[in-house]
Amino acid sequence: MVTYLLRRIGQAILVVVGVVILTFLVQRVVPGDPAVAWAGPRASAAELARVRTQLGLDQPLPVQLWNYFVGLLHGDLGISVHTRQPVASDLGQALPASLELVGTGMIIAVVVGLPLGLIAARFHRRPADVAVRLGSMLAVSMPVFWLALVLQQVFATALGWFPVAGEYLNSLNQTSPLHVYTNITLIDALFTGNWPIFTSTLEHIVLPALVIAAYPAGVVAQMTRAAVGDELVRDHTRMERALGFPERSIVTRFALRPALNPVVALLALVFAYALVNTFLVESVFNWPGLGTYAVDAIRSTDTPAIAGVTLLIAIVYVVANLAVDLVQAVIDPRVRLS
Amino acid sequence: MSLELAPATTRRIPGMAGLARIVRSDVLAGIGLVLLVLIVLAAILAPWISPYPADGTVATHPMESLLAPSSSHWLGTDQVGRDVLTRLLYGARTSLVIAVAVLALAAVIGVTLGVIAGYLGGLVGDLIMRVTDIFLAFPALLLSLALAMVLHPSVTTAIIAIAVTWWPWYARLTASVASSIRHRGYIDAARCLDVPTRRVIRRHVLPNSLTPVLVQLSLDAGGVILTAASLSYLGLGAQEPTSEWGLMVEQGQSLFTTDWWVVTFPGLAILITAFAFNVLGEGLRAGLDPRRESR
Numbered sequence: 274m275v276t277y278l279l280r281r282i283g284q285a286i287l288v289v290v291g292v293v294i295l296t297f298l299v300q301r302v303v304p305g306d307p308a309v310a311w312a313g314p315r316a317s318a319a320e321l322a323r324v325r326t327q328l329g330l331d332q333p334l335p336v337q338l339w340n341y342f343v344g345l346l347h348g349d350l351g352i353s354v355h356t357r358q359p360v361a362s363d364l365g366q367a368l369p370a371s372l373e374l375v376g377t378g379m380i381i382a383v384v385v386g387l388p389l390g391l392i393a394a395r396f397h398r399r400p401a402d403v404a405v406r407l408g409s410m411l412a413v414s415m416p417v418f419w420l421a422l423v424l425q426q427v428f429a430t431a432l433g434w435f436p437v438a439g440e441y442l443n444s445l446n447q448t449s450p451l452h453v454y455t456n457i458t459l460i461d462a463l464f465t466g467n468w469p470i471f472t473s474t475l476e477h478i479v480l481p482a483l484v485i486a487a488y489p490a491g492v493v494a495q496m497t498r499a500a501v502g503d504e505l506v507r508d509h510t511r512m513e514r515a516l517g518f519p520e521r522s523i524v525t526r527f528a529l530r531p532a533l534n535p536v537v538a539l540l541a542l543v544f545a546y547a548l549v550n551t552f553l554v555e556s557v558f559n560w561p562g563l564g565t566y567a568v569d570a571i572r573s574t575d576t577p578a579i580a581g582v583t584l585l586i587a588i589v590y591v592v593a594n595l596a597v598d599l600v601q602a603v604i605d606p607r608v609r610l611s
Numbered sequence: 612m613s614l615e616l617a618p619a620t621t622r623r624i625p626g627m628a629g630l631a632r633i634v635r636s637d638v639l640a641g642i643g644l645v646l647l648v649l650i651v652l653a654a655i656l657a658p659w660i661s662p663y664p665a666d667g668t669v670a671t672h673p674m675e676s677l678l679a680p681s682s683s684h685w686l687g688t689d690q691v692g693r694d695v696l697t698r699l700l701y702g703a704r705t706s707l708v709i710a711v712a713v714l715a716l717a718a719v720i721g722v723t724l725g726v727i728a729g730y731l732g733g734l735v736g737d738l739i740m741r742v743t744d745i746f747l748a749f750p751a752l753l754l755s756l757a758l759a760m761v762l763h764p765s766v767t768t769a770i771i772a773i774a775v776t777w778w779p780w781y782a783r784l785t786a787s788v789a790s791s792i793r794h795r796g797y798i799d800a801a802r803c804l805d806v807p808t809r810r811v812i813r814r815h816v817l818p819n820s821l822t823p824v825l826v827q828l829s830l831d832a833g834g835v836i837l838t839a840a841s842l843s844y845l846g847l848g849a850q851e852p853t854s855e856w857g858l859m860v861e862q863g864q865s866l867f868t869t870d871w872w873v874v875t876f877p878g879l880a881i882l883i884t885a886f887a888f889n890v891l892g893e894g895l896r897a898g899l900d901p902r903r904e905s906r
Contacts, residue, residue, distance in 0.1 A: 284744070291745030299757050406639055410893070414833055414885035418844050419860050419878030426867050426874075549750040553841055557864075571760055571845055583757045587748050 351577035369456035371562030378485030390497025412491030500532035633898035640894025667701030701854035721781025729789030830892035
């Protein structure tokens with residue numbers, strides 16, 4: 274177990290180092306001089322030279338890469354060209370809001386996707402199964418930015434059931450100010466008993482979270498259907514049927530347990546995917562997270578900011594995968610022995 | 612020696628008969644196939660079947676901007692007076708060209724590296740697989756986004772950016788197939804007969820990889836189309852005056868409340884195309900799976 278653990282962590286560190294090199298290289302491929310982007314097009318030659326020294330651009334590439342590494346270890350992701358703030362503190366502000374959104378979306382996805390997958394597996398090739406497959410296929414084929422616009426148009430602008438944009442009504446901060454601890458508004462409001470802001474955030478999160486949930490829900494339903502379906506042709510199922518267990522409990526009790534492993538593994542992958550989808554959703558709903566930050570950075574060709582977001586999400590992804598592998602190794606001995 | 616003459620493929624490539632069987636047994640795959648044929652036809656025939664072919668490229672008609680759907684403009688017109696239906700048909704060309712180009716690039720690079728890593732193995736093989744892992748640590752949209760941003764945004768750079776993020780899947784797939792057959796009897800036999808490695812790869816390794824790669828290609832096409840549309844929506848893909856669905860949604864989004872057709876139809880086009888590829892790919896995968904469900 275310890276060997277497996279160390280080997281897996283070692284691999285993850287290697288991947289992260291590779292990811293850092295890759296983001297560094299992408300930054301340096303930028304056509305155009307980073308110094309010009311920083312100092313502005315009308316800067317004099319002397320000014321450019323000064324900026325170049327200040328940003329360390331006059332040093333050879335390997336030295337720059339090394340400095341980049343050292344900076345990262347100190348939590349230094351560079352300065353955003355757009356906000357002129359350290360990228361790391363910008364990300365610290367934006368990440369919690371995105372985690373809040375994606376977390377809510379993932380919960381919706383599991384709550385909706387898992388039962389639908391079970392129903393599809395139970396009624397294999399019957400209308401219920403076809404309906405679930407159709408729905409899940411539509412969900413994974415959905416252009417999320419378009420779904421965001423349509424839901425906003427229908428349920429916020431036209432019907433007025435939900436607010437159009439934002440995280441919560443900012444005016445509530447005057448009547449019942451929010452005490453910030455985790456920066457995740459739902460959690461902060463819940464634990465400080467701030468009901469006005471809590472309910473306001475819930476109202477605001479419904480539409481963007483549904484959009485974020487679409488893809489994961491589809492994938493979870495498909496994966497559950499396939500994994501449970503695989504279990505239902507195994508010998509243990511035949512045994513259970515022979516023993517007279519009702520089909521319902523064969524599916525939910527005996528087939529679901531072994532089928533959960535691949536579904537859980539998938540969640541880590543899908544989580545990172547959903548985090549990237551915030552790029553396409555948050556700016557529609559003006560949600561103050563990574564996606565909105567990234568889109569602003571793209572619009573202003575803010576390379577350090579983009580590199581920071583890229584790095585952050587890649588690391589979240591690697592860590593999520595590692596966590597899933599380790600959890601699986603703990604609960605399933607076959608994983609760590611193979 | 613006939614030992615190595617018969618190529619040993621464990622799974623058959625689907626011919627027309629196989630495709631017909633899959634489509635008959637799976638309603639959704641059938642729907643996907645029909646939709647796909649229609650989309651491909653629309654893309655090929657765009658210049659001839661579009662009501663206003665000039666609108667597909669550079670023409671603008673400021674006097675006719677934002678007309679609601681009517682008998683002369685079935686799906687209405689956009690902010691500069693171009694026929695939305697025409698732009699949709701031309702947009703099918705853009706999407707399909709991107710999908711084909713990305714998948715061709717990704718498959719060629721990925722399969723080549725995958726065969727090297729899986730069949731030849733060794734230090735180079737290990738290195739390839741580690742690099743593959745690094746690329747797989749990025750969700751596809753993320754890396755293509757960063758790349759498309761630093762390159763000058765266009766259809767070509769979008770293709771390059773997406774292909775760069777997509778090849779590792781094919782490398783991993785091919786490597787796993789190649790390493791799983793490396794020690795099979797027929798490969799050993801071929802080696803004993805001193806068959807050149809190049810020939811073993813061509814006769815045995817590649818044919819065995821072909822079906823999983825084909826299935827993966829059909830499964831991935833929908834994802835590539837969605838990624839390309841997303842890049843264009845963010846302004847990092849196709850640029851005016853190219854007809855592209857994601858770009859159309861982006862340009863129309865501020866007009867959604869008053870002129871719903873400029874956003875609704877291009878989005879539906881993306882959805883339907885991605886859906887067609889996905890259900891067909893899923894059908895192929897299920898239909899060609901040797902452990903096919905016998906319940």
